[in-house]
Amino acid sequence: MKYTVIVKPKKAILDPQGKAIKKVAENYFGKDIGDIRVGKYFEIESSEPKETIEELANKILSNDVTEDYEVIES
Template sequence: MYKVTVYVTYKDSVLDPQGEAVKGAVHRMGYETIEDIRIGKYFEIQVSKDEENVEQVIEEICDKLLANVVMETYRYDIQEVEA
């Protein structure tokens, strides 16, 4: 089996309003050295060992469903694990 971890975040050129709100709260807590906070999405996907094109399948899922590729970017890590 494969365990795939997918991280989706806004592109650097896109304003992240949730990240800005959290950054403001962190600053109000006294942590002025925090320069930026970005909020994202995290997914764990388990893929059958029978799948031969794990990377291709994950790319398609990310492009079609998990990320809005106009505004967001994604990265993933594929690990082979015991079932």
């Protein structure tokens, strides 16, 4: 089974990386192209059920103080 896990900063968290990229993009395009937030993407090949991958995402891949995660089965 293939899983994708996406970890992203919670909305309330300032994301300085995203801000830096937004600034560079503004210079490149010569205009504001909108907000950018930076997260992490994991490709996982596993025969484990989705619950295990949810636990992996919850306990290891993300920190619930600052991040949200999403597990996608494909």
